[in-house]
Amino acid sequence: MKDELFLRGHRIPMTKEVVRALALGRLELEKASRFIDVGAGTGSVSIEAALRYPTLDILAIERKEEALLLLTENVRHFGCHSIRIQSGVAPIPLDNTADAIFIGGTGGNLTEIIDWALVHLNSGGRLVMTFILLENFTQALSHLKSCQVTELEGREIQVGELTALGQGHYFKPNNSTYLLSCQKDSEQEELRQERHWQEEQDNV
Numbered sequence: 476m477k478d479e480l481f482l483r484g485h486r487i488p489m490t491k492e493v494v495r496a497l498a499l500g501r502l503e504l505e506k507a508s509r510f511i512d513v514g515a516g517t518g519s520v521s522i523e524a525a526l527r528y529p530t531l532d533i534l535a536i537e538r539k540e541e542a543l544l545l546l547t548e549n550v551r552h553f554g555c556h557s558i559r560i561q562s563g564v565a566p567i568p569l570d571n572t573a574d575a576i577f578i579g580g581t582g583g584n585l586t587e588i589i590d591w592a593l594v595h596l597n598s599g600g601r602l603v604m605t606f607i608l609l610e611n612f613t614q615a616l617s618h619l620k621s622c623q624v625t626e627l628e629g630r631e632i633q634v635g636e637l638t639a640l641g642q643g644h645y646f647k648p649n650n651s652t653y654l655l656s657c658q659k660d661s662e663q664e665e666l667r668q669e670r671h672w673q674e675e676q677d678n679v
Contacts (some may be wrong), residue, residue, distance in 0.1 A: 476523050482552055484545040489517040490579050493634045494605055494652045498577060501603045501628075501656035504528050507574035511595065512536065513565050513588065514580020518546040518558070525555035533557055534573075538564045566591030573597065578604040585611060586618045593622055598661040605654050612653035624657040 478492050490498065504510060504524055508531065512521040515535035525533055535550075535558055537543050543562055550558050561567070565581070565588050576592045592602050602624070606612040612629070619627055631653055635646030 476519075476526070478519070481517050481519050481522070482545060482549050483517065484541060487516055487539070487542045487545055488514075488580060489519050490605060491634075491649070491652070494632055494654065495520055495523060497630065497632065497654060498603050498605060498656075499524060499527070501654070502575040502577060502601050504531060504575055507601075508532060509571065509573040509575075510534070511569075511573045511576045511592075513576065513578045513592070514538075515546055515560075516542055516579060518549045520577050520579065521546075521558050522549055522553050522555050525557050526553065529557065531557065532559075534559050534561060534569075536561050536563055536565055536567060538562070569595055571595075573600060575601045576603075578602070581611070585614055589615060589618055589622070593624070593659055596659045598659060600659045601656065602659065603654065603656045605652055607650060607652060609653065612655065615655055619655065619657055623660040625660050627657040628655070630654040 481489065483489065498520065510524055510531055510533045512533065512535045515521055515537045518535055521533050521535040524531060535546060537546055543560065546560055566584065572595050574597050576596055578588060578592060581588050596602060604615055616629060631651050633648065633651050635648045637644055638647040
């Protein structure tokens with residue numbers, strides 16, 4: 476989907492087209508039944524996911540009032556009624572788990588949100604995060620290396636847009652975006668559950 480299709484607001488972040496396409500691919504939503512979008516902003520990731528996978532249950536979490544209004548407008552504009560919008564600051568209490576989680580904004584609680592996301596991911600679920608600041612990327616990468624995840628991958632995404640200049644053209648570069656993706660380790664999770672069950676049995 477082209478970025479121009481979305482309603483935009485002043486200083487409300489949006490995951491751009493190229494980054495969004497790569498993030499959605501890494502989320503593997505074709506295998507998912509429930510998806511959580513944290514720091515949804517304009518809602519571009521949730522909306523494109525909903526249009527690609529109409530039966531997908533989607534929860535979009537956003538903390539800023541202005542962004543929530545724009546998110547609601549975009550959901551209505553595209554008719555994506557499968558998207559549920561929740562106002563709040565992650566980590567936020569949830570009753571259900573998900574098969575995929577995208578984190579596009581953290582509000583400064585990076586490691587806590589990663590831990591929260593892994594708790595709320597089903598075994599084998601996918602976690603994808605994007606960053607503008609290199610420091611946030613390296614912090615997330617370091618933390619995920621200590622977590623029970625597999626297929627940990629990072630990408631620097633640098634895109635240039637064809638732009639007119641005098642009689643010719645050049646590619647005007649956008650700021651780099653950093654992407655992290657991983658999968659919750661199903662084998663380790665099963666072992667953890669087995670140990671937990673055994674401990675409960677030993678205490679009976």
